[in-house]
Amino acid sequence: MSTDAIVLLKEDHKEIKRLFKEFQDAGEDASAKKGRLVEQIIEQLTVHTYIENECMYPETRELLPDLEDDVLESYEEHHVADVLCLELASMSPDDERFDAKTMVLIENVTHHIEEEEQEWFPKVREGLGRKKLQEIGARMLELKEKAPRKPTEPGALKKAVDAVKA
Numbered sequence: 001m002s003t004d005a006i007v008l009l010k011e012d013h014k015e016i017k018r019l020f021k022e023f024q025d026a027g028e029d030a031s032a033k034k035g036r037l038v039e040q041i042i043e044q045l046t047v048h049t050y051i052e053n054e055c056m057y058p059e060t061r062e063l064l065p066d067l068e069d070d071v072l073e074s075y076e077e078h079h080v081a082d083v084l085c086l087e088l089a090s091m092s093p094d095d096e097r098f099d100a101k102t103m104v105l106i107e108n109v110t111h112h113i114e115e116e117e118q119e120w121f122p123k124v125r126e127g128l129g130r131k132k133l134q135e136i137g138a139r140m141l142e143l144k145e146k147a148p149r150k151p152t153e154p155g156a157l158k159k160a161v162d163a164v165k166a
Contacts, residue, residue: 002134003141004133004137005140006121008137008140013113015044016044016113017110020041020106023102034102035092038088042088043150045081045085046149046153047144047147050143050155052074053078054143055136055139055143056140057071066127067120067127070119070120074112074116078112081109089150089151
C-alpha cells in the first residue's frame with residue numbers, strides 16, 4: 001500500500017464519492033438506507049478532515065507558504081462540512097430537511113474534492129516531492145487510527161471550535 005499522502009487522500013475521496021452516489025441513487029422512500037449511508041458519510045468525512053487538518057494542511061502551509069491561501073480556504077470548506085455533519089448526526093432520516101441538508105453537504109464536499117484534485121494536489125506534489133509526501137502519508141495513516149469517527153467526539157469538536165476562533 002502506498003503511503004503517498006495525495007494517493008491516500010484520493011482513495012478517501014473515491015470512497016466518499018461512492019457513498020454520495022449511493023445516497024443520491026437510494027430513491028425517495030429509502031429513509032432507513034439513507035440514514036445508514038449518512039452515518040457512513042459522516043464517519044468518512046470526520047476522519048478525512050481530521051487527518052488533513054492535523055497533518056496535511058499544517059505541513060503544506062509550513063513547507064509551501066505560497067499555498068497558504070489555498071490551505072486557509074480548505075480549512076473553511078472543512079469547517080462547513082463539519083457543521084453540516086454535526087447537524088446531520090443529530091437529525092432523523094425522516095426529518096423533512098435531512099435529504100436537503102445531505103445534498104448541500106454532497107455539493108460542498110464534491111466542490112472541495114474537485115478543487116483539491118485538479119488544482120491543489122498538483123501544486124503540492126510539485127512543491128513537496130515524493131519522499132516528503134510519503135513521510136506525510138505515513139503520519140496520516142497513524143493519525144487515522146486514532147482519529148475521531150463522529151463529529152461529537154472531542155477531537156472533532158475541538159477542530160470545529162478552532163475553526164470558529166481562527
